[in-house]
Amino acid sequence: KESKKxxxxxxxxxxxxxxxxxxKPHGMLSGDADVELQQQALWNVVTETVFYxxxxxxxxxxFKPILHKHPFVLVSNPHTLPLLHRRGYQTFHPYIxxxxxxxxxNARRLCMIADEIKRLSMLTDExxxxxxxxxxxxxxxxxTTLANSQDxxxxxxFDQSP
Numbered sequence: 001k002e003s004k005k006x007x008x009x010x011x012x013x014x015x016x017x018x019x020x021x022x023x024k025p026h027g028m029l030s031g032d033a034d035v036e037l038q039q040q041a042l043w044n045v046v047t048e049t050v051f052y053x054x055x056x057x058x059x060x061x062x063f064k065p066i067l068h069k070h071p072f073v074l075v076s077n078p079h080t081l082p083l084l085h086r087r088g089y090q091t092f093h094p095y096i097x098x099x100x101x102x103x104x105x106n107a108r109r110l111c112m113i114a115d116e117i118k119r120l121s122m123l124t125d126e127x128x129x130x131x132x133x134x135x136x137x138x139x140x141x142x143x144t145t146l147a148n149s150q151d152x153x154x155x156x157x158f159d160q161s162p
Contacts, residue, residue, distance in 0.1 A: 041070055042132065045117060048076035052106055056083050066146050069139040071096060073120075075113055078104045088145045090138045095131055096120070 044065035050057040055077065062084070065072040071092045074080060081091050081101045091098055097119070100112035123131060 039068060041065075041068070042128070043120060043135075044070050044072040045113075046072045046074050046076075048074060048080065050077050051075060051110075053077060056080060058083060063146060066139075066142045069136075069143050071135045071139060073113060073116055074101070075110070076101075078102060078109060087149075089142050092135055092138055095135050095138075 046061050046065060048057065048061055049059050056079065057077070058080070062072070062074065066089070073096060074084075074091075078101060081098055084091060097112075097116050100109050100116065103109040103112055120131075
């Protein structure tokens with residue numbers, strides 16, 4: 001109950017001003033994505049498949065903002081951002097407070113993410129313009145990394161294949 005109350009408190013103010021790119025029931029094919037909506041976004045909140053389980057896991061969801069050259073906040077289980085780093089991608093510290101990724105308590109991690117979303121949502125036009133200028137190089141790097149990627153298979157530490 002305490003975790004739910006804490007999470008609700010942190011998210012209740014986020015209802016206005018956010019646009020949700022919804023999925024069709026039982027998943028969504030990439031061809032069904034709302035490209036126009038994605039292009040208009042300034043930054044993305046990526047809700048990965050895994051949040052509550054102890055498993056490092058990336059899906060196509062994270063590559064949508066990378067493809068559109070957008071910065072992102074990743075809602076996932078802890079220690080997922082280093083998985084992106086190992087693939088050659090950069091993330092957005094110090095322009096996005098990514099300390100949430102080290103928080104192992106699920107409720108606290110979600111609250112930290114909500115706080116960062118609030119902070120980003122409250123940037124003035126001047127602050128947002130400077131922020132966008134700062135993250136642009138990272139977005140370009142990530143797009144180039146994705147465009148040049150030829151190895152879509154990344155063995156996990158327990159994988160014995162060559």
